Amino acid sequence: MRHARRRVVRRVTRLAAVGGLLCGGLMVTQAMASEPPASGSAPPTSTARTVAGTGSGLVSRLGDARTAGSWIGADGEPVVAVTDEEAAAEVKAAGARPKKVRYSMDDLNSATEKLRSAPRVAGTSWVIDRSSNEVVVRADKTVSSKDWKRLTKLAEEIGGPVRMERMEGTYTTRLNGGRPIFASGGRCSVGFNVTNGQGQFILTAGHCGPAGSVWFSDTAGTQQVGRTITSNFPGADFSLVQYAEGQGDDATNVVDIGDGRGVRITSVADATVGQKVFRSGSTTGLADGEVTALDATVNYPEGTVTGLIETTLCAEPGDSGGPLFSEGVALGVTSGGNGDCESGGTTFFQPINKALTALNVQLTGVEGGSSAGEPAPAASASEGAVAPGA
Template sequence: MKASTPRRRLLWPILASLTVTCALASPAAGSSDRTTPRLSTAQRAAATQLAADQHLSAQEAQRRVLRQDRLTDVATALRTSLASRFGGAWIDQEHGGRLTVAVTRPAAAASVRQQAARAQAPDTTTVVVRRSWQQLNRMSDTLARRIAAANKSAPHGLQSAVVVQDNKLRLDLPRGKALTGAQRSVVRWAQHTFGDALTVSSYAHASKPFYCGGQYSCDPPLRSGLAIYGSNVRCTSAFMAYDSYGYYMMTAGHCAEDSSYWQVPTYSYGYQGVGSVADYTFGYYGDSAVVRIDDSDWWQPRGWVYPSTRITGWGYDYVGQYVCKQGSTTGYTCGQITETDATVSYPDRTLAGMTWSTACDAAGDSGSGVYDGSTAHGILSGGPDSGCGMIHEPVSRALSDRGVTLLAG
């Protein structure tokens, strides 16, 4: 069985957006490049959302979605080749969906141009910044640890994210809520330590995990994706994975925390046992779980997001990129990645290294596979307690932490 690898190896708010289901029009035409494949169902959903968000024609939105993989491949390759000269990258939807690459030295722009030319992305641009992506991540990790400690005794949590477009960190305070003494100390420490590398802002809506307690309390259930039922819990299955011991379904760690054995609905409206939780994390280091499949003959293991999306590999997240999820409550929804390396405050939990996007989701969607075309990006964890927005665990970390390999179809 062929192991999945990241595309060309390498890393890794909230806008009210339209909910797009899988009941879409017939396949749209691709770009003028004859070798470009036609859009998949998920890509059509992403293009529909992109067109609505950016007020674009359907043709232009499809063109941008089709070339996302090429642009993110360039960014991922540059992350390694530029090393400390790499300041981050994002897809700039305000300027034609072009790739923008931040570099810490002007001379590095030549490498960016060469990579972009090979990927047929001549509109790629560069900006010179002070701080490398490595520095931003170290700063973010240091801040996240202090936030996590301060949030433990607080009714309303601090949050943060790397704002790659500004080459800064952003520290978010709960709007209209009083901070504890420990939280005020973190804010003062961050302002003193990071200086002009930090922006202090606020957020309006608290974040929460989106598993469905009570199994049947989510409305409407089973629109899309594979629902999995545990002890008084309903979530969604993300991707398939494997190791030397067998095959697994991936889902959210907070779902596994509330249930150890899982079932799936059958065509006869009964339920069939799937298996038990083999490993999970729900906390500072992420939100992922693997459920070992009892009967691999029943599942017929393959690299798919159940039931129809073929997954061939995994990739890292970039701001401006459009991703979709297939959940058992809200079906297909898509949105733009707005933040990476985010620290998120849940009730009684703080998670670091997460990704925010504008996709809509709801209770029961937790554990959904988040992907772009045939590329896996993450496992849905939660969202705000009001309006649209999606938080996902990057699949790169989930695979590494769970010690499994993504099953590529």
């Protein structure tokens, strides 16, 4: 597995307090921060949304038997994988760039179903790599030679679409048990503030703790923030923490990344392959990267999680549950991965729309609080920045 060094935009060593709530190691999204520019050029937000919508619309119209997904190309244009010349002509006529491939999305999905039905091996993952038209199966260093041989045999039986890779490091959930943020758990990060219309809650990772876990804003465990009332892990990776009385009264959705400034979250969307994204966490602060795959399956030691977003972002223990976003658009919360922010690695995220739907909540302070169904890639990162008290 490649370990290209990823850029950590800023390491947050001290968190700002807003509305009197200070959560120490627990990153709170009421705090204010600013989102730095993404590396490289990208189209304006409205154009980027149109680009993503064009690709996904063509895939829906042509169907999974004739396409193999879409993504945002390096030039910011929509790319659609197609299996026949007629589909390619239709894609080109719609203003997108066709890429002729051998396997359809039906073929690739069939391969992942066979992998999913095989005996589980901890320390493995698989994703559909749309740009290479393959299902990539990865195994970390904890996977034994015996299991590796068994997986390789299965891949050979499935056939052409599957590629096997050995990777450095190990797959772990990004929980840090060395810091007592909540009882019998560890250090995590707040993802987003959400509401059911009657109360205020924190959305974070499910592996941070089971229902009943108590969260504190100080390492001594004397200032209670809330209690986990619902947790979904493994399978998925999200949980809902109900604020303690008086703690969530001024909750907003402005992602903290330090220096007393913030990026206001204004909408929710599904991630898109090729999208430039940011992640914030209480251990490493802000990092930027790119979405490389969707619907990833990761076999953590604790259990299997499916439907994840795969990215080139780095993360470290304590960053679990932190927000994934792009230009004020909420995309997900940090699940786990491999590597670190010195050597680089891969980080997976729980898609936020799936969590909001399952929990029957919406983002606090966001009109409608749910996705309009349109992916929102990153644009110029200065938009949405607010100053303290805004």
